[in-house]
Amino acid sequence: MSEISVRVGISRGLAWSSINALVLRIGTFGVGIFLARLLSPEQFGVFAIALTVQAVLMTLADFGLSTDLIRSQDHARKAPTVATMGVVTGTSLTILMVISAQSMAQLLGSPEAGPVIAVMSGTLLLAGCGVVPYAKLQRNFMQKQLFIISLVDFFVGTAITVLLLMSGWGVMALAISRVTAQFVTLMLQYIFAGERPKFGFNRTLTRQVLGFGLPVAGANLLSWVLLNADNVVVSRMAGPTALGFYFLAFNISSWPMNAIGQVIRSISLPAFSRANTSPQRILSDSIAPAWTIILFAGLMLGLLAAPVIELVYGRKWLLAVPVLAILGIFGALRTIFDMAAAFLLANGRSSVVLIIQMIWLVCLVPLMIVGTNLAGIVGAAAAHLACAVLFVLPSYCWGLSRIGASLNALWAAFWPPLIAAVPTALATVLASSMTDSLSIRLVLGGSVGCLVYVICIGSWFKRKLKVITKYGAVNESVGVSVPTVLNKTSTRKGGV
Numbered sequence: 001m002s003e004i005s006v007r008v009g010i011s012r013g014l015a016w017s018s019i020n021a022l023v024l025r026i027g028t029f030g031v032g033i034f035l036a037r038l039l040s041p042e043q044f045g046v047f048a049i050a051l052t053v054q055a056v057l058m059t060l061a062d063f064g065l066s067t068d069l070i071r072s073q074d075h076a077r078k079a080p081t082v083a084t085m086g087v088v089t090g091t092s093l094t095i096l097m098v099i100s101a102q103s104m105a106q107l108l109g110s111p112e113a114g115p116v117i118a119v120m121s122g123t124l125l126l127a128g129c130g131v132v133p134y135a136k137l138q139r140n141f142m143q144k145q146l147f148i149i150s151l152v153d154f155f156v157g158t159a160i161t162v163l164l165l166m167s168g169w170g171v172m173a174l175a176i177s178r179v180t181a182q183f184v185t186l187m188l189q190y191i192f193a194g195e196r197p198k199f200g201f202n203r204t205l206t207r208q209v210l211g212f213g214l215p216v217a218g219a220n221l222l223s224w225v226l227l228n229a230d231n232v233v234v235s236r237m238a239g240p241t242a243l244g245f246y247f248l249a250f251n252i253s254s255w256p257m258n259a260i261g262q263v264i265r266s267i268s269l270p271a272f273s274r275a276n277t278s279p280q281r282i283l284s285d286s287i288a289p290a291w292t293i294i295l296f297a298g299l300m301l302g303l304l305a306a307p308v309i310e311l312v313y314g315r316k317w318l319l320a321v322p323v324l325a326i327l328g329i330f331g332a333l334r335t336i337f338d339m340a341a342a343f344l345l346a347n348g349r350s351s352v353v354l355i356i357q358m359i360w361l362v363c364l365v366p367l368m369i370v371g372t373n374l375a376g377i378v379g380a381a382a383a384h385l386a387c388a389v390l391f392v393l394p395s396y397c398w399g400l401s402r403i404g405a406s407l408n409a410l411w412a413a414f415w416p417p418l419i420a421a422v423p424t425a426l427a428t429v430l431a432s433s434m435t436d437s438l439s440i441r442l443v444l445g446g447s448v449g450c451l452v453y454v455i456c457i458g459s460w461f462k463r464k465l466k467v468i469t470k471y472g473a474v475n476e477s478v479g480v481s482v483p484t485v486l487n488k489t490s491t492r493k494g495g496v
Contacts, residue, residue, distance in 0.1 A: 046171050046240055049105065049113040049231065069135035080200030083132045087199070090128015097121035109235040110243075112171075119175040126182045133193035145192035149185055157181035215350035219341070222357035229361070230380050233368045238376055246377040248313065249320040252305075253327035256297030256335070283343050283400065284409035287336060288464035292417045294332045296453050299421055300446055302328030303428045307442040319377075326381040333388045340396040344403065352399040356392070363391040413464070420456035427452040 065082045069075045098121045102114035137146050157177045164173030190196070230250070235243045301308065305324040309317050341353050364387045371379030371386075397407055432445030 043171050043244070046110050046113045046116065049110040049117075049235055049240070049243070065131045066135040066138070069132065070139045075135070075139065077202075078205050079132050079136075080198050081202045081205045082135075083197065084199045084201050085206070086128040086131035087125075088128075090125040093128075094121045094125040097124060110240050112240075116171055116175045119172065120178055122179040123182045126179070126186050129197075130186045130189050132198075133189040133195045136193040136195060137189065142192065149188045149192065152188060153181045153185045156184050215354040216345065219350065219354040219357045222354070222361050225361060229365055230368055230384065233365075233372050234377055234380050237369070237372045242377050245317065245320040246323055246380060248309075248317055249323035249327055249377075249381070252308065252320075252324050253298070253301060253331040254334075256294050256301070256331060283340070283405050284413045285464065285467050287339060287410065288413035288467075289461060290339065291332075291336060291414060292457060292461050292464070294335045295329075295417045295421060296424070296450075298328040298330075298332035299425060300328075300428070300449055301331070302326070303425060303449070304432060304442055304445050307432070307438040307445075311438050311442065322378045323381045326378070326385055330381070330385045330388055333385075333393070337388070337392060337396060340400060343405070344399055347403050349399065349403060352402065356395045356399055359395045360387065360392050363387050416460050417457055420453055423456060424449050424453040 065086055069078060069082055098118050101118035101121065102111070105111050105114035105117055136142075157180070160177035160180055161173050164176060167173075169176070230246065231243060234246050238246075302325040305321045305328070306318070309321055309324065341356070344350075344353050364383065367383040367387050368380055371381075371383035373379070375382065397410070400410070401407055428445045428449035431448035432441040435441055435444065
């Protein structure tokens with residue numbers, strides 16, 4: 001593909017990804033409100049346990065195969081071998097999940113989740129079967145087709161969920177709808193990619209694929225384990241009901257990351273894999289505008305947590321307010337980590353990403369146990385933020401410095417939004433405290449905060465945005481993220 005073709009592909013990809021993110025996030029937001037008002041916190045907790053198990057194993061169903069196909073210059077020859085490997089891993093994990101479903105549910109402190117876990121195991125096989133067509137769609141910047149697939153997935157899953165819930169199926173409705181929607185997604189991926197299932201096995205290619213894919217799979221697995229370790233700890237130490245409140249708060253804190261991340265996730269890896277720009281500046285220039293937006297979004301979610309939760313989900317969910325206040329900032333940092341990890345992968349440093357995920361997991365689990373023991377779900381949220389600041393951020397700085405990224409340039413992109421956040425927070429708190437009306441607090445606090453933030457950082461943000469548009473093909477992207485097979489599912493937390 002020529003540079004002009006890549007440039008056109010990126011532009012179209014960004015446009016369709018933006019539409020995808022906007023439409024689906026609005027739809028998912030509406031469905032989330034419906035489910036939160038219909039289900040109890042305990043039922044939410046049961047589904048969270050099932051989703052945790054499925055999400056962790058889903059990383060292995062892909063095994064880093066799609067990532068290798070997307071970035072590879074020899075993708076056509078690798079495809080049959082990759083297809084075979086995808087089916088084998090997906091089938092194996094499905095069988096494992098079915099057999100161990102009830103044992104895992106009891107181990108995680110929620111025996112009611114056993115049947116739900118067993119049903120959701122079908123998504124692992126379907127994900128493994130879809131590695132090749134999914135990679136082709138991503139590699140060729142076919143975001144319009146991916147948008148249509150996502151839209152169909154959303155409507156099929158939502159319709160089945162609502163029908164089964166209204167028929168009294170309870171939490172099982174969510175599992176059945178997820179498997180059905182995944183099957184429809186798989187069919188559409190093959191249709192739009194113009195692919196037919198084609199299997200083969202080349203031992204030499206297998207070694208090449210595994211050489212890159214295993215560290216990616218390991219990093220994704222560790223990432224999902226550590227980002228779902230909170231579910232396990234909270235469920236075991238505080239129970240399913242407390243997990244329901246925590247699960248809701250984490251979902252809300254992920255709104256900004258999911259919306260922005262989906263736009264840039266879909267085109268980042270193929271674009272960065274073909275870039276000729278020096279890493280000295282490209283990452284810092286990409287982070288600057290993305291961090292400016294995501295920090296403000298996380299800050300507003302944290303400061304206005306009470307009116308957001310009560311207005312949208314109802315008073316029964318107010319125990320999630322202090323959790324959201326902490327996780328809002330953590331969600332913003334996750335976006336930066338996501339960008340840094342993708343940049344490392346685009347430069348072939350999958351082993352570095354794996355090491356960082358190992359550091360993250362080893363540091364998070366003890367902090368999570370101590371935090372939950374001392375302060376319940378609020379302590380669990382605080383553990384996430386403390387681990388991110390004290391251990392994960394320095395680890396990514398170390399990894400990026402190894403490939404020539406300028407840490408001084410990264411810091412220069414990082415601190416201006418942080419400084420602007422201080423007067424923004426003060427103004428938001430003051431404005432929202434002037435009335436008892438929830439809706440007015442939300443609108444007034446958000447408006448005043450936005451105005452102060454724009455005044456403080458607006459000119460700087462415009463300059464950084466102009467720098468991005470002057471880059472070549474890759475730098476037309478605002479940031480980077482890691483495309484994994486998990487992006488094809490309706491899971492709550494991002495990949496690496």
